[in-house]
Amino acid sequence: MKIPVMSIGLGPVYKRDVMKATTMLDKAKEYAIMLCFDVKIDKEAEQYAQEQGITIFNADIIYHLFDSFTAYQEKMLEERRAANQANAIFPCVLKTLQIINKRNPMIIGVDVVDGIVKHGTPICAVKIDPTTERVLPMPVLP
Incomplete structure (x- = not known):
């Protein structure tokens, strides 16, 4: 053991x-x-x-x-x-369907492509630089 x-x-x-x-x-x-x-x-x-x-x-x-x-x-x-x-964060992939409210509180309609979304999961947007084809850092949304 x-x-x-x-x-x-x-x-x-x-x-x-x-x-x-x-x-x-x-x-x-x-x-x-x-x-x-x-x-x-x-x-x-x-x-x-x-x-x-x-x-x-x-x-x-x-x-x-x-x-x-x-x-x-x-x-x-x-x-x-x-x-x-x-403290556990479960990774997930979301697809944005609709942005309902852009101000605080931000309301976004999403489709869960992969993983699990739970209340309080931090979300970030991924943007790819077309010249280098690398992921650019984006701010994390609480």
């Missing part, structure tokens, strides 16, 4: 093990976790992990540990997608 591993240990999980995991809170919070297979977790370590925001996965069967970690990764991916959804 290409999981970045900071350290590996044997035996029960103590507070110092959780302290190592807290270093990931600054770099990548989604990797501030501990995968504990068939070991005991000290009560003090468990309490410290909850206070610091470290997620501990503990299982006696390796497949259960794998399944719970996979579900956690999918949940984190969905949260990241939801958080960045407003």
Whole structure:
């Protein structure tokens, strides 16, 4: 699964093990976790992990540990997608049919040739220079 591993240990999980995991809170919070297979977790370590925001996965069967970690990764991916959804811009090609109003607010009738148009999608006009046959930069409309 290409999981970045900071350290590996044997035996029960103590507070110092959780302290190592807290270093990931600054770099990548989604990797501030501990995968504990068939070991005991000290009560003090468990309490410290909850206070610091470290997620501990503990299982006696390796497949259960794998399944719970996979579900956690999918949940984190969905949260990241939801958080960045407003910033996503989907490319599209429009064909101008009619300009209804040239002033603010500008109203243009278009036909969507390719892609998806959503509310708030920035639109720009493409103009080709006939001498060089290159695209000339045009201002972006909000």
